[in-house]
Amino acid sequence: MSKLLKLGILLLISLTVLAGCGGSGGSGGEQTGGSNDNGGSEGEVTELTFWTFVGLHIEFFEEGVRSWNETYPDRQIKLNAESFPYDEMHNNLLLALQSGVGAPDIVDIEINRFPNFLQGDIQLEPLNDIIEPVAEDFVQSRFEIYSKDGQFYGAPTHVGASVAFYNTEIFNAAGVSPDDIDTWDDFVEIGKVIKAETDTPMTVAYTSGFWNFYPMISQRGSDIFDSNGDVILDNQDNIEVLQLIHDMVYEHEISVLAPGGNHNNEEFFAFMNGGGAASLIMPSWYASRFVEHMPDQSGNFVMKPMPRWEEGGFRSAGMGGTGTAVTKQSEHIELAKEFLAHAKLTEEANINIWKILGFDPPMHTVWESPELREPNRFTEYFGDGLFDMLLEIKDEINPLNITNNTPLARDLIETNVLHNTLRERSQTPEEALKQAADELRNR
Amino acid sequence: MKPNSPPNLNRSPSSNLKMKRNGTKLKNIFYSQKVAPYVFVLPFLLIFTGFYLYPVVSTFIMSFQQVLPGQTEFIGLRNYERLFNPTFFRALYNTTLYTFWTIVILIPLPLLLAIILNSKVTKYKTFFRACIFIPALTSTIVAGVIFRLLFAESESAFGNSFIMFFGFDPVAWRQNAGTLMFLMVGLAAWRWMGVNMIYFLTGLQNIPKEMYEAAEIDGANTFNKFRHITLPFLKPVTVYVLTITLFAGYKMFEEAYVFWEVNSPGNIGLTLVGYLYKEGFQYNQLGFGSAVGVTLLIIVAILGLIQLRLTGVFGGKGDN
Missing domain, CATH: 3.40.190.10 (Periplasmic binding protein-like II)
Structure with a gap:
């Protein structure tokens, strides 16, 4: 009996030591989180993370960040964009959303995987308040493929004709x-x-x-x-x-x-x-x-x-298609949504979808604009x-x-x-x- | 073993007798032969509990659940009932066949190589050992990409130009069940040959030379020496290699993944772990994926036990 007691004491000691480590680590994390929040409200640079499975999309979003920082100098954004292979990114995201930690603020989700993220308590933010004001100008069906029960969860990248x-x-x-x-x-x-x-x-x-x-x-x-x-x-x-x-x-x-x-x-x-x-x-x-x-x-x-x-x-x-979503784990949900609207749901953004990505932009009001007739590497390959x-x-x-x-x-x-x-x-x-x-x- | 000079001599003995007694008590714990081992294995136990035992228990529980964010619920045996579908059996068939072939190839061949490279008459032994071992240092993924290019469908690829030299028609290697199995087993064999050879070499070098000398005096020929000295002495190594090959075969994932990821035509490259991965992560069925994992654990445990019993490790007969 006394032996067991001794063992128990030992276990307790080591556990408290370990728990101590864990505790300090946790408070460290909270501190960094706090400083980020301050950064947002004081008009300093806020960091947002972005995951994608297409390297080229990072180039496109960085253009969005440049334009956002020009438009809103008092709400600067720094985008930590990371590109993973297709499977890995979707799996990581699924686990992060299931377990409640580790998800990025903004993420590209491919259409065939999107339904996985619309099950259970949906861990993505509804984007209705940024989508509804501009919905008229877009190909409607491209919002519907990323929606559930009237809520839109993804900003489309292309028509994919x-x-x-x-x-x-x-x-x-x-x-x-x-x-x-x-x-x-x-x-x-x-x-x-x-x-x-x-x-x-x-x-x-x-x-x-x-x-x-x-x-x-x-x-x-x-x-x-x-x-x-x-x-x-x-x-x-x-x-x-x-x-x-x-x-x-x-x-x-x-x-x-x-x-x-x-x-x-x-x-x-x-x-x-x-x-x-x-x-x-x-x-x-x-x-x-x-x-x-x-x-x-x-x-x-x-x-x-x-x-x-x-x-x-x-x-x-x-x-095909890629819907960009904002996760519920984001600490800056409003900012992330506004940025997403700026980076994907404006005319400027949709012109860049053609210029940078070579995709047919889902916003039909830009289809007539002259920028879409300028030569690029695609017209070079396929002709005017x-x-x-x-x-x-x-x-x-x-x-x-x-x-x-x-x-x-x-x-x-x-x-x-x-x-x-x-x-x-x-x-x-x-x-x-x-x-x-x-x-x-x-x- | 008991120390008779306690380090707390500088403390006044009259001040606190009780504390001193406590001190010796604590010390006794650390010096105790009964407890000390547990102190030393404690780090392992903690890591084991946190990173192995907890996930295993949690997987077991999840296998009875439907796991969705915020809406996890117990659904009884439904995940296990769903296992009875053709895709699961295909995965089980592929995995078993793969394990069979790796055992058939990865035990006799490395043994033969080890004997050749242990022989006195072989020259440049170290060089050949190094050559055969080096593939083990590459990653399966990198090697797999090279294999995929070597065995591409085009007529100019290595594999096809080789067989066409002998008058055969070019083959779509990754597209047929048989040839894909050949590629997967080939990749595994290429990578693990050297490792298994090292095990056998170690075993060979532990056989006392006197045994062979005595046998020679008795007039035994090479085959008899192999049959009656080498093989029995290598039995423990062989059982070990067989066990790890069996387990490695059933948990195989990478060798299939490099050729087709997890979606192969007609599921010819689907393994049990691949199926688990596909259901769990690609279809967001973590509960069902867990059920596949638990089933795999049970299958491997049963096969492992049968194998160890047959080879006499658990039976007691082999020890004599």
Whole structure:
């Protein structure tokens, strides 16, 4: 008994020593927190942290900080911007918000991960008071994808209009022109000519990326979920789209399986850079990948609207997106929100979205401004009139329905559906879509 | 061992007898052979409690919960019921197959290498040992990126140009279950060969030379010496290597992650830890992820026990 007592005493001693350390550490933290608060109210520099998964976004936000500090000299901001890899950033953020410590003030969240942060007691600040005054000037659907129960949680970065990238060098060699393509039927016919004349495939089919399947179903007004959140992945429209992607590879023989499986890997960049395929269906933000990773094709590619499904059908789809949010853990929530409004929801900011990021800005009041017609590294690669083309298709974009199961749905399409139908050919499009839809329904 | 010259001699003995007695009592604790070990292991115990035991207990509790910020609730066994889905079984299958292959490759080959590099007739032993060990110093991620480039789909990549030299068609290495398993096991084998070889080398060098001399006098040939001296003496090392290979196999994550992250076509590269990661962090299902983790723990514990019993470590037979 006395031995136990002694042990207990020992444990207590060491615990008090350790607790002492912990205590002093804690008070240190509080002190620094306090000084920050003072900084804010006395008109000194306030530090805000910002996390993103795209290095280029830091450049864009730093421009926002410069402009903010010029406009509000008495409320200076210093932005501690950090860029992490996609997965790591979202995982860190999830854990920080779950555990209640360590989250940044402002953060970029990608559309496919956004639903994860809208569950439970939402740890993001509603942005209604900064969004509602300007909502009229924006593409409304881009706020809705980051919202829940009427509250908006993310400031959009782009419209993400999907387009067709055509390699004119290959088209010219085959004696055809991208302008000959209006519908998907034309696309297939021209593809056959190109294949016959140049022995180059018209396009690629991703087996682990949903970037041709998803825009193509969205074009037809279909989606993975309907507006009530019910699964419609296995509807007739979607089956027909997947069938066409399949037939382009195996029946018309104008498409090949994408090397590396998707749009974002070394093998694929090398393939496209070497003129491996005559066209690509991708959201317009993919332009930056062309500029960065396929320099040899500079001047060859043009951006055009996607082929339509039928007369008068839509020629684009809004794909991808990044919503910038303010977390509840921020010590300067109001300042962070006002800064976010300044950095993303003003005309100046939206012009910078085009200038710095090359994205189609979601604020439609700037679409006519001359700044968007000035040459930049994207017009250098793809030729002039780029923005006017994007403007042309702005009304041909259906909204997307994002639900809690969107992350899973994307994975199911990318790991099972496309792989099984296009590469393994172990399932028909109908079987594969049905299986994935059932798994989503059983969730 | 008891000290008979207490250090508090300068204190007046008459002033406070009680305190002195207390002092010796405290000292006795530190000098006591019963208590002192606990003092020395205390730092470990505290770290263990804070960073291992607490998370394990907390994972166990979370596996019965739905974990959402501010709305965590107990949902009974529902997380475990959800484990019965094809994706989980695919992950279990991949992990088991991977573990099987690493055991098949990473025990006999390093043993053979160790014997060759321990032999008197081999030249430049240190050089070869260093060469085989160096891969262990690289990170799996860096090595994996190189592997990915070597085994890219294009015909000009190393892997394809090699097999095409022998008249085979080029292969999309990362896209098929079999070839991806080859890449993952190959990467693991390349990295761990040297480490396991070092274990076996240590074991070999502990075998008394007299045993071999005696065997030679008795007329034993090389194979008999290997069979009746080398192998039995290496048994403890082999059991150890088998155990760590088994555990490393089941907790494998990086080797799969470098090739496909966690979303591979048809889930051909999904491991149990990958599945845990995907559910927990990518779908925000920390409770379900915890259930996968607990299940993995149980599987590994059972396999480990079976393995140790079969090899005689727990059975008592092997000790004789």
